[in-house]
Amino acid sequence: MKVKVPFLDLSATTREVSAAVCESWNAILAGSRFIGGPVVEQFEAAWSSYCGTSEAVGVANGTDAIQLTLRAMGIGAGDEVVLPANTFVATAEAVVLAGATPRFADVDPDTLLLCADTLRPALTSRTKAVIVVHLYGQMADMDALADVTGHHGVALIEDAAQAQGATWAGRRAGSAGHAGCFSFYPGKNLGAFGDAGAVVTSDACLAARVRSLRDHGRVAGSHYEHDAVGTNSRLDAIQAAVLIAKLTRLDEWNDARRRIAARYRAAFGSGVLQMVAEAPAARGVYHVAVARIRDRDRVQRIFTAIGIETAIHYPTPCHLIAPYRRYADAPLPVAEHAAGEVLSLPMYPQMSTEQVERVCAAAEVVNDILLAKEASRHG
Ligand SMILES: Cc1ncc(COP(=O)(O)O)c(C=O)c1O
Incomplete structure (x- = not known):
């Protein structure tokens, strides 16, 4: 295995x-x-x-x-x-x-x-x-x-x-x-x-x-x-x-994180899993590599079954966490919607090429499963 x-x-x-x-x-x-x-x-x-x-x-x-x-x-x-x-x-x-x-x-x-x-x-x-x-x-x-x-x-x-x-x-x-x-x-x-x-x-x-x-x-x-x-x-x-x-190592580690994120972005292409956008003026350091996907909880289970650990940042937007609800006076639709879609993928500077490619291959599996489901729904 x-x-x-x-x-x-x-x-x-x-x-x-x-x-x-x-x-x-x-x-x-x-x-x-x-x-x-x-x-x-x-x-x-x-x-x-x-x-x-x-x-x-x-x-x-x-x-x-x-x-x-x-x-x-x-x-x-x-x-x-x-x-x-x-x-x-x-x-x-x-x-x-x-x-x-x-x-x-x-x-x-x-x-x-x-x-x-x-x-x-x-x-x-x-x-x-x-x-x-x-x-x-x-x-x-x-x-x-x-x-x-x-x-x-x-x-x-x-x-x-x-x-x-x-x-x-x-x-x-x-x-x-x-x-x-x-x-x-x-x-x-x-x-x-x-x-x-x-x-x-x-x-x-x-x-x-x-x-x-x-x-x-x-x-x-x-x-x-x-x-x-x-x-x-x-x-x-x-x-x-x-x-x-x-x-003394921070820039080198951040560069490695950026390379991994760029590989994820390129590998996912226009598939069902999409990396969160990076603005042209921003140079992000990918503390976490966050992708978005509609059927997030199911996709996370697929990744787990394939042996790829993921996390969610964050499952509940801050204004809906119990002690902070009293400060929320209106719905915040973008944050609320995103909380159900975000999935953080493996990310640390020392990830091997093989590990990065395994995540990319898993994304392809997810793509195929979700597209097949979509096709059966329409066919
Ligand atoms: C966005 C953000 N703000 C604040 C903090 C709080 O930092 P600390 O845990 O060191 O108090 C964290 C830590 O996880 C964080 O991610």
């Missing part, structure tokens, strides 16, 4: 950096500076330079990156924050944790990302910020969105948790809005060996506020002076060391 094609093989990525990580970890153990310190600062400098911003602030995870950015902007009770319904729940969770009210917007039917047309109807006089989510690794149309938020006078925050290294018209994710929020959860394109996150921005005052909030609201340079109710959301040195080692 042929071996399974896993959805993700994190150990293949880990193996590529383990020697470099062990070396850094030995140095950290010798110095025993585990929280903050030079290794965290080195990562922050490398990450801001990579993203094209002047500042990066390491935090404990991606949810905190969003929550602390909102709080640092003074956004809280009584304020509304618009976000797309097609996202991971953490985007909405961070808004609620900051004390603000999430307002869900629908998404573009081709890219499944927030766009100017779906953003406009969600804006009100209480809107203080818009969080655009670069879902699946593809940046949304930042020019059109910035036009709308600029006109409305509200902040544009990027949830770039899935888009490390992606670009829109040559600008890197995180640098195209007022602030960019990253998760370095292990399975992300740039992932730690545990939880980690960062906020990037070219607004030094905003960065200083996030820096204080992540560290109990400490006044810079003091130990027992606090000017805000902060939290503990600091980045560990041992995670920063992993991120430094992996950052």
